[in-house]
Amino acid sequence: MEENISQELEFGTIKISDDVVAVIAGLAATEVPGVAGMSGGVVNGITEMLGRKNLSKGVKVQVGEKEAAVDLYIVVDYGVRIPEIAWNVQENVKKAIETMTGLKAVEVNIHVQGVNMEKEQKSKEPPKENK
Numbered sequence: 001m002e003e004n005i006s007q008e009l010e011f012g013t014i015k016i017s018d019d020v021v022a023v024i025a026g027l028a029a030t031e032v033p034g035v036a037g038m039s040g041g042v043v044n045g046i047t048e049m050l051g052r053k054n055l056s057k058g059v060k061v062q063v064g065e066k067e068a069a070v071d072l073y074i075v076v077d078y079g080v081r082i083p084e085i086a087w088n089v090q091e092n093v094k095k096a097i098e099t100m101t102g103l104k105a106v107e108v109n110i111h112v113q114g115v116n117m118e119k120e121q122k123s124k125e126p127p128k129e130n131k
Contacts, residue, residue: 023055024097027096032092034084034085037116038058070109078115093108
């Protein structure tokens with residue numbers, strides 16, 4: 001056992017910040033077709049779309065030594081199958097975290113906070129006439 005401790009001290013330790021895992025999870029979630037964006041969650045109340053400035057918006061993580069638990073607050077596009085989108089987000093986020101950090105994603109909880117109606121509204125607008 002002492003040999004393992006001395007090797008750890010010789011090479012140092014690696015700690016991955018919660019923020020790093022949150023950014024990875026947020027990007028992986030928004031890559032899934034049907035996800036309109038991320039929501040600020042229950043704490044912020046008002047739904048905001050994910051901007052490039054805050055890539056961890058709508059993501060809560062708890063990182064341990066070898067495991068991570070993630071809560072994602074998403075907004076989906078109108079007309080998609082929500083259970084299918086949630087499953088795809090879970091799989092994509094789990095794969096991204098495990099591949100990039102080496103941590104085991106023990107929980108990926110999806111909270112659907114809203115439905116984006118923009119595409120539906122655009123298709124119902126009458127065509128503009130050129131004069």
